[in-house]
Amino acid sequence: MSSIATRDAYGEVLAELGAENENIVVLDADLSGSTKTSGFAKKFPERFFNMGIAEANMIGTAAGLAAAGKIPFASTFAIFAVGRAWEQVRQSVAYPKANVKIVATHSGITVGEDGGSHQAIEDIAIMRAVPNMTVIVPADGMETKLAVRAAAAYNGPVYVRLGRNKVPTIFDENYQFVIGKGVQLRAGSDLTFIGTGLMTAQALAAAEKLSEAGISARVIHMPTIKPIDEEIIIAAARETGAIVTAEEHSVIGGLGGAVSEVLCDRFPAPVKKVGLNDRFGLSGKSDELLKYFGLMPEDLVAAAKEVLQRK
Amino acid sequence: MNAKIEELKEKARRLRIDIVRTLHHSKSGHTGGSLSVIDILTVLYYYKMSHNPKDPKWAGRDRLVLSKGHAAPAQYVALADCGYFPKEDLKMLRQLGGHLQGHPDSKGTPGIEVCTGSLGQGLSMAVGMALALRLDSSSSRVYAVLGDGELQEGQVWEAAMASAHYRLDNLCIIIDANGLQIDGEVAKVMGVEPITGKFDSFGCHVIEVDGHDVEALVKAFDDAERIKGKPVAIVARTVKGKGVSFFENKASYHGVTPSDEELPKALECLGESCDGGEK
Numbered sequence: 198m199s200s201i202a203t204r205d206a207y208g209e210v211l212a213e214l215g216a217e218n219e220n221i222v223v224l225d226a227d228l229s230g231s232t233k234t235s236g237f238a239k240k241f242p243e244r245f246f247n248m249g250i251a252e253a254n255m256i257g258t259a260a261g262l263a264a265a266g267k268i269p270f271a272s273t274f275a276i277f278a279v280g281r282a283w284e285q286v287r288q289s290v291a292y293p294k295a296n297v298k299i300v301a302t303h304s305g306i307t308v309g310e311d312g313g314s315h316q317a318i319e320d321i322a323i324m325r326a327v328p329n330m331t332v333i334v335p336a337d338g339m340e341t342k343l344a345v346r347a348a349a350a351y352n353g354p355v356y357v358r359l360g361r362n363k364v365p366t367i368f369d370e371n372y373q374f375v376i377g378k379g380v381q382l383r384a385g386s387d388l389t390f391i392g393t394g395l396m397t398a399q400a401l402a403a404a405e406k407l408s409e410a411g412i413s414a415r416v417i418h419m420p421t422i423k424p425i426d427e428e429i430i431i432a433a434a435r436e437t438g439a440i441v442t443a444e445e446h447s448v449i450g451g452l453g454g455a456v457s458e459v460l461c462d463r464f465p466a467p468v469k470k471v472g473l474n475d476r477f478g479l480s481g482k483s484d485e486l487l488k489y490f491g492l493m494p495e496d497l498v499a500a501a502k503e504v505l506q507r508k
Numbered sequence: 509m510n511a512k513i514e515e516l517k518e519k520a521r522r523l524r525i526d527i528v529r530t531l532h533h534s535k536s537g538h539t540g541g542s543l544s545v546i547d548i549l550t551v552l553y554y555y556k557m558s559h560n561p562k563d564p565k566w567a568g569r570d571r572l573v574l575s576k577g578h579a580a581p582a583q584y585v586a587l588a589d590c591g592y593f594p595k596e597d598l599k600m601l602r603q604l605g606g607h608l609q610g611h612p613d614s615k616g617t618p619g620i621e622v623c624t625g626s627l628g629q630g631l632s633m634a635v636g637m638a639l640a641l642r643l644d645s646s647s648s649r650v651y652a653v654l655g656d657g658e659l660q661e662g663q664v665w666e667a668a669m670a671s672a673h674y675r676l677d678n679l680c681i682i683i684d685a686n687g688l689q690i691d692g693e694v695a696k697v698m699g700v701e702p703i704t705g706k707f708d709s710f711g712c713h714v715i716e717v718d719g720h721d722v723e724a725l726v727k728a729f730d731d732a733e734r735i736k737g738k739p740v741a742i743v744a745r746t747v748k749g750k751g752v753s754f755f756e757n758k759a760s761y762h763g764v765t766p767s768d769e770e771l772p773k774a775l776e777c778l779g780e781s782c783d784g785g786e787k
Contacts, residue, residue: 222640253662257632257663258670261622262637264622265641266644288623292613293622
């Protein structure tokens with residue numbers, strides 16, 4: 198399977214779902230070409246609502262559609278869905294447990310040239326803190342399609358975090374995605390990488406490099422940040438004794454925070470969090486930015502060696 | 509019709525008494541805005557809306573969104589009186605263990621459609637409901653009740669824009685324009701006038717009415733239903749605290765409940781003696 202951007206996979210599966218379930222409706226805030234909801238809009242114009250550059254109203258309208266029995270998917274860039282419309286997400290969607298799916302694209306620094314103002318690096322933390330909210334960060338196109346299908350089948354608020362750029366393919370059509378379940382992608386005994394989104398591919402590359410140096414790294418992909426798979430984390434800590442988390446997000450409150458909370462509560466173990474170190478992004482090419490902010494496989498190798506010292 | 513109007517007026521008076529008693533008992537809640545909106549809610553629940561208290565989720569019902577959710581006591585007394593839940597529940601308003609939250613909560617209270625009270629958000633939800641009902645070819649209508657202070661929230665105008673863009677003639681927006689908000693007069697805190705001109709320019713059909721004139725409200729809601737191709741905004745001019753003379757037009761009674769000393773006087777204003785008998 199060729200590599201595609203998670204947003205492209207979203208556009209494809211949304212159009213499929215539209216044909217399968219006439220209760221599915223889609224809202225966008227003037228970014229349908231970028232979020233890829235335009236495919237659904239072309240096929241089902243009567244069930245697509247462009248709300249203009251007005252994200253607060255888009256989220257509230259989605260909540261109203263859900264209250265009247267529809268399954269709304271509301272899409273825009275992550276910075277606007279989570280940032281601009283946060284209180285609407287809390288009050289109109291999460292508080293009533295409305296059946297709204299917020300699928301945000303252009304998350305993290307790989308937004309690239311648009312720069313730090315448009316790169317959401319706090320969205321996982323913000324959404325994870327809201328009661329009733331499920332948070333999913335797929336790693337590739339196949340997982341995106343399965344996660345969006347799972348979100349549609351689930352009754353309640355879901356936040357799905359997608360990216361702008363093509364990402365390596367990890368999963369094939371035999372993959373079973375389950376909300377709340379982590380997936381072990383590589384066996385290992387010396388330490389465990391826990392990655393989410395595009396950072397899982399970086400973790401797999403880092404584990405390969407470490408094996409050349411005789412270090413055996415387990416790799417777990419964690420697509421659901423909330424509810425997080427506590428058992429797979431605790432088993433990894435028990436069996437490998439050290440954890441490195443990897444996310445295209447601030448090290449505060451995201452995957453690293455969630456993993457640390459689980460371990461602090463139930464099985465204390467050394468953790469090194471790799472992500473953005475409490476700083477905003479910058480304009481640049483996405484590959485350059487991943488290097489600049491230390492999100493490359495070699496950075497994960499260095500983090501692994503550091504955490505091994507603390508075992 | 510005249511008999512119906514008299515019946516609605518009497519119903520509004522009884523519901524005002526329920527509001528005063530409920531808020532006196534809870535010692536927490538918003539008195540002024542509940543009393544300003546109750547004639548509007550009375551006409552909606554007892555005259556205009558199709559609804560079924562025995563089947564709150566009946567698909568054919570009209571929907572009411574009380575966006576100015578701090579006036580929840582007004583909606584709660586009407587819902588209880590209609591039979592959505594026992595009147596006894598009103599004694600647990602804002603209390604742990606009761607279902608009547610400080611602001612309307614669809615999770616626990618029959619007859620409440622969505623969660624409101626964070627001002628500015630209700631009209632968006634009403635727009636979503638109206639879009640969904642139209643997709644389903646339903647003849648049900650959506651009524652969204654906003655405060656005039658609430659119009660300071662930008663989201664209201666995003667939603668108003670969308671309601672006209674999508675030609676939602678199954679949506680009726682009601683502004684309970686009592687002219688006061690927590691910090692004082694709306695005109696002094698952050699002026700929102702001309703309200704009628706604003707909704708008109710946003711693409712709504714505007715009707716201005718005395719929000720305590722039951723007959724005028726009946727006519728306004730009937731007229732609103734006949735407007736096609738655009739939403740209707742009814743700007744209801746009201747008096748905060750209406751019906752209890754010493755509460756009227758006082759911003760200080762926004763979030764204050766009747767004290768033990770004020771209760772008999774308030775009930776007297778409403779033609780009721782404190783022991784519950786008619787005066």
